[in-house]
Amino acid sequence: MRIGELAERAGVSVRSLRYYEEQGLLQSERSASGQRHYPEEAVDRVVFVQRLYAGGLSSRTILEVLPCVDNPSADSADAAFDRMLVERARLDDHIKDLLRTRDALDELIELNRGFRATV
Amino acid sequence: MRIGELAERAGVSVRSLRYYEEQGLLQSERSASGQRHYPEEAVDRVVFVQRLYAGGLSSRTILEVLPCVDNPSADSADAAFDRMLVERARLDDHIKDLLRTRDALDELIELNRGFRATV
DNA sequence: CTAGAACCTGACATTGACGTCAGAGGCAAG
DNA sequence: CTTGCCTCTGACGTCAATGTCAGGTTCTAG
Structure with missing residues (x-):
């Protein structure tokens, strides 16, 4: 196509x-x-x-990881595999951070709901 | 200070x-x-x-939301409250998307682990 | 008093994944 | 054959939060 x-x-x-x-x-x-x-x-x-x-990977990082997609045989994808683990961990941290932000927003929403209910 | x-x-x-x-x-x-x-x-x-x-909010959006922090009384923070709900939903969607990405990475990692184990 | 931090304003530089435009060629349908 | 849409390369524009530099003032410790 x-x-x-x-x-x-x-x-x-x-x-x-x-x-x-x-x-x-x-x-x-x-x-x-x-x-x-x-x-x-x-x-x-x-x-x-x-x-x-x-997921927040840059072009360069995606390029480094792609061997794991194209040819997941052991020898060629060694560094790519490691990199993938690193990025997986980074993404996991990022998600946890966003969850904390969501919690903070939820707290603030609840606080405001309280005020809005009584007024 | x-x-x-x-x-x-x-x-x-x-x-x-x-x-x-x-x-x-x-x-x-x-x-x-x-x-x-x-x-x-x-x-x-x-x-x-x-x-x-x-959480991905821009300066302008944060500015719109801040009335809920500074003065959570009903009248002043009406639009701010709505905006906060919108941003909360957006963030939630974003988190779900990142979870999907993490799952995709996990699949790929498992696939590669398979190859690496057998070779 | 003086050296060296810390602070001020203002302005230009950076980064990355695109948007967008210009100018030119390619392709299917009538 | 031509109209109109698709594609090409190349290059400049964008956006947002922050880095960084310049040139000058202010504070603090000795």
């Missing part, structure tokens, strides 16, 4: 796909005229990359 | 404190020579603001 269809199906902009390629996160075949063509699997790939971005 | 002490005690940079003031998130008394002075409560204030930043 061409870039427009991939963008739509994966729910990202065409600009983003070109950016992913520039960062080495996504490959494409080029037609004679230079247009990018992608296989079906590219959709899942892009969705997964988006998911990692959502 | 002066700005340096507040920065250290709240765990932020002096630059950030000046920025918060610029955004209306933090007030200060000025000495005759123009130096900022803060009461004890400023520490908690700054920590709380940091917490909201961590």
Whole structure:
């Protein structure tokens, strides 16, 4: 499929796909005229990359982790595997921090509900 | 206390404190020579603001919510209260999304562990 | 009194994942 | 063949919280 269809199906902009390629996160075949063509699997790939971005990983970090996706055989993915564990831990910490923030908001909401009920 | 002490005690940079003031998130008394002075409560204030930043709220949004902190009486904090509920929901969605990302990472980790064990 | 922190304002720099625009070529349908 | 949509490269714009630097004032300890 061409870039427009991939963008739509994966729910990202065409600009983003070109950016992913520039960062080495996504490959494409080029037609004679230079247009990018992608296989079906590219959709899942892009969705997964988006998911990692959502988790706060940078392009560079995603690039480091991708060997675990593309070729999870022991030798090639050693550093990638370690990196993945690190990022998993970082994400876990981040989630815990957000939960604390949510709790703080809940406290404040309850406090305000109290005031609003009595007035 | 002066700005340096507040920065250290709240765990932020002096630059950030000046920025918060610029955004209306933090007030200060000025000495005759123009130096900022803060009461004890400023520490908690700054920590709380940091917490909201961590939750993904922008300066402008934090500003909108602060009436619920400063004066949780019904009349003044109406819009602020609504805004707080909205942000609470947004944060909750974000957390759920991050949990999905963590699950995806966990799956990938398990998959790779499998490969690494057999080889 | 003096050296060295700490503070002031103002302004430009940074970072990263994009948005957006320009100028040009490619492709399917009528 | 042409109209209109898709794609290409390249480059500059964005946003937000903060870093950083310059040039100058103020406070504090000795």
